[in-house]
Amino acid sequence: xxxxxxxxxxxxxxxxxxxxxxxxxxxxxxxxxxxxxxxxxxxxxxxxxxxxxxxxxxxxxxxxxxxxxxxxxxxxxxxxxxxxxxxxxxxxxxxxxxxxxxxxxxxxxxxxxxxxxxxxxxxxxxxxxxxxxxxxxxxxxxxxxxxxxxxxxxxxxxxxxxxxxxxxxxxxxxxxxxxxxxxxxxxxxxxxxxxxxxxxxxxxxxxxxxxxxxxxxxxxxxxxxxxxxxxxxxxxxxxxxxxxxxxxxxxxxxxxxxxxxxxxxxxxxxxxxxxxxxxxxxxxxxxxxxxxxxxxxxxxxxxxxxxxxxxxxxxxxxxxxxxxxxxxxxxxxxx
Amino acid sequence: xxxxxxxxxxxxxxxxxxxxxxxxxxxxxxxxxxxxxxxxxxxxxxxxxxxxxxxxxxxxxxxxxxxxxxxxxxxxxxxxxxxxxxxxxxxxxxxxxxxxxxxxxxxxxxxxxxxxxxxxxxxxxxxxxxxxxxxxxxxxxxxxxxxxxxxxxxxxxxxxxxxxxxxxxxxxxxxxxxxxxxxxxxxxxxxxxxxxxxxxxxxxxxxxxxxxxxxxxxxxxxxxxxxxxxxxxxxxxxxxxxxxxxxxxxxxxxxxxxxxxxxxxxxxxxxxxxxxxxxxxxxxxxxxxxxxxxxxxxxxxxxxxxxxxxxxxxxxxxxxxxxxxxxxxxxxxxxxxxxxxxxxxxxxxxxxxxxxxxxxxxxxxxxxx
Ligand SMILES: Cc1ncc(C[n+]2csc(CCOP(=O)(O)OP(=O)(O)O)c2C)c(N)n1
Numbered sequence: 001x002x003x004x005x006x007x008x009x010x011x012x013x014x015x016x017x018x019x020x021x022x023x024x025x026x027x028x029x030x031x032x033x034x035x036x037x038x039x040x041x042x043x044x045x046x047x048x049x050x051x052x053x054x055x056x057x058x059x060x061x062x063x064x065x066x067x068x069x070x071x072x073x074x075x076x077x078x079x080x081x082x083x084x085x086x087x088x089x090x091x092x093x094x095x096x097x098x099x100x101x102x103x104x105x106x107x108x109x110x111x112x113x114x115x116x117x118x119x120x121x122x123x124x125x126x127x128x129x130x131x132x133x134x135x136x137x138x139x140x141x142x143x144x145x146x147x148x149x150x151x152x153x154x155x156x157x158x159x160x161x162x163x164x165x166x167x168x169x170x171x172x173x174x175x176x177x178x179x180x181x182x183x184x185x186x187x188x189x190x191x192x193x194x195x196x197x198x199x200x201x202x203x204x205x206x207x208x209x210x211x212x213x214x215x216x217x218x219x220x221x222x223x224x225x226x227x228x229x230x231x232x233x234x235x236x237x238x239x240x241x242x243x244x245x246x247x248x249x250x251x252x253x254x255x256x257x258x259x260x261x262x263x264x265x266x267x268x269x270x271x272x273x274x275x276x277x278x279x280x281x282x283x284x285x286x287x288x289x290x291x292x293x294x295x296x297x298x299x300x301x302x303x304x305x306x307x308x309x310x311x312x313x314x315x316x317x318x319x320x321x322x323x324x325x326x327x328x329x330x331x332x333x334x335x
Numbered sequence: 336x337x338x339x340x341x342x343x344x345x346x347x348x349x350x351x352x353x354x355x356x357x358x359x360x361x362x363x364x365x366x367x368x369x370x371x372x373x374x375x376x377x378x379x380x381x382x383x384x385x386x387x388x389x390x391x392x393x394x395x396x397x398x399x400x401x402x403x404x405x406x407x408x409x410x411x412x413x414x415x416x417x418x419x420x421x422x423x424x425x426x427x428x429x430x431x432x433x434x435x436x437x438x439x440x441x442x443x444x445x446x447x448x449x450x451x452x453x454x455x456x457x458x459x460x461x462x463x464x465x466x467x468x469x470x471x472x473x474x475x476x477x478x479x480x481x482x483x484x485x486x487x488x489x490x491x492x493x494x495x496x497x498x499x500x501x502x503x504x505x506x507x508x509x510x511x512x513x514x515x516x517x518x519x520x521x522x523x524x525x526x527x528x529x530x531x532x533x534x535x536x537x538x539x540x541x542x543x544x545x546x547x548x549x550x551x552x553x554x555x556x557x558x559x560x561x562x563x564x565x566x567x568x569x570x571x572x573x574x575x576x577x578x579x580x581x582x583x584x585x586x587x588x589x590x591x592x593x594x595x596x597x598x599x600x601x602x603x604x605x606x607x608x609x610x611x612x613x614x615x616x617x618x619x620x621x622x623x624x625x626x627x628x629x630x631x632x633x634x635x636x637x638x639x640x641x642x643x644x645x646x647x648x649x650x651x652x653x654x655x656x657x658x659x660x661x662x663x664x665x666x667x668x669x670x671x672x673x674x675x676x677x678x679x680x681x682x683x684x685x686x687x688x689x690x691x692x693x694x695x696x697x698x699x700x701x702x703x704x
Contacts, residue, residue, distance in 0.1 A: 026492060029484075055491060061523060066477055066516035073481020073500075076466060077425065079488065081481070100471050101478065109467050110458040111678045146679050169681035198684055245684035 007185035013155035014044045014176060017162040020192050022052045031058040032084030041086055042122055042181055068094030072101045075115040080166060088123035089132035102171040103146035117171045124216050124266050125313055126179035128306040135303050136267040141173045142244035148172040149243040153218035155186040160195030161241060167194060177215035198242045200250035206234035209323055210254040213264040214239050221264050224319040243273055248280045259290040260326040264314055269297040291329035296322035349553045352577055353567040357625050359633025369572050371640050377571045378631050381410035383653050384434035387443055390657060395606040403450045406433045408601030411627035412533050414438055415574035419582055420501055427466040427479035427502040439465060443660035473508035476517035483528035499527045499585045507538025509552045518559035521591035528591040529581040535600035540613035556593035568596030569627040672698050
């Protein structure tokens, strides 16, 4: 079955999911900057305006606050707006509406109105972009009650999770790891099948170590796991995919086997999601731990210009050192 | 020094509309809709709004409501706006709009619940699609643009009759990007959207002249390419005409409009404010001469449509309405504490079960001890 399906990239999977949603739900509308004739600067909306018309796929004036705000109004009247921010670094003018309104409309009206919005944005570093184009500030949004934050790490998960986000009755921030937009191809059947939100994916099984990563970092986490395997260490790789609400149970289940954990993320370390995951592991699984949870993250610095971006981004080597640090603790808690 | 010859490229006017002057005399023939019944309806709703505000302020003073923003002196704007909307239209209000809320069918007990710290107060029984009271300044203007888009979309895609969105804000709100961004988009997308600025001259302590250097707020619409009108906001007929006209044009597909309604806030900004710190008694006394309720009262009496006897009947009727609403509000069982989780998401995420159970158990223990 799968081999009859064309292999596509992550960004093509996004387009495929958007097209499926537009085709099958007349309440879905798409808008953002340059998403019409231009198909978006990453071509995520390529061909959609031609296919579905300028009444459903709309170029907006250049104002991010406006983009996030009108989505709230549309959603309260039963539309399913999908709003694109050109880059996550430009989402900040729109924070007000995401945090102050979309995330809490259901709560403050006691369920009368809700905001089934998907806010999409390419995020993360590694594509030699100018300043402000490479940040990973998912923790800001994950902190906000009432929001969902979802990050796919493969074409199939991009398709399935985006459809789930569109169908979800609450607002979802859907962050697309642009470094792997075109890194790999995979056959993704256009069958409209969503993948579950709020559920982690176990991408590789292992019994010695749990590696947690999302977005583009999954690539390096899997590569590190393969290298560790040659040394006889089997790492389990978990992609939480939905960062908020977090599926901590799958992580704890994994720790039952492995008892050691490394969390990897591109975002700065301080107050990043690695801190939250570590805290929850400490709360729920302290007894399981053979070693302190290791964090392999971006530095607490401004994301540098691209000449130094690979210094900033956690690569395979840093993940391996994190893994070795976790493995270096002997059973019983001593090094 | 060289002075270039310049040619006029474009020019714009801002018009002003009034039907009733300060003494309650008609300044021009009234529009057809201003029938005796309509006028007395507006009059009694303005009186009711004044009573609700007055009672709410007193309830705050006795610790039974939280901070409350009265609309004293601006009742004509709220009542006219609420009255101009059809039930199926969508209202996207800011917080100072008691008259409009009453006209929209929002219950007095819902208004009290909201400011009394009960979030069920924004779950309007009779205006189920209206947006709740918006606290961050001007954000509602963008929500209204989104709403107007949805209404236009439904009309075009599904053949549903054209509905209209109306949003209100204060003069201070017109300084915010949201306000400009909403007008800009509404102009480009020709949205069925009416902006009404309740220009009560003050944004807390900042006077209109320190808020913007423009001569009028209405002219801000010119930059967005949409029509604008300035009206006497103490004249319920003028506000109603302007809003009705703008709604009719929006319904006919002619796009958005901005109405600046000039009025004055006769009260403190909210119950947490003391306006005596920043404005003069003289200014306030003068503003009382222009206020909307007495103006309409004078007109109605001069036309033989009002009398002391009718006023007494109305006072009795409104007192009764207030008492019933207060009883309904007070007799409502409080929300259970666990309600803070109930509407966070459509379904409680599994990761929150533990916190939910913790709160429920703490509450149960509290009830026992
Ligand atoms: C974004 C934002 N900033 C500040 C405030 C605090 N605040 C509440 S009301 C107000 C003044 C608003 O004035 P105006 O828009 O003229 O409306 P009015 O209250 O006079 O009717 C301010 C500054 C707020 N609610 N939201």
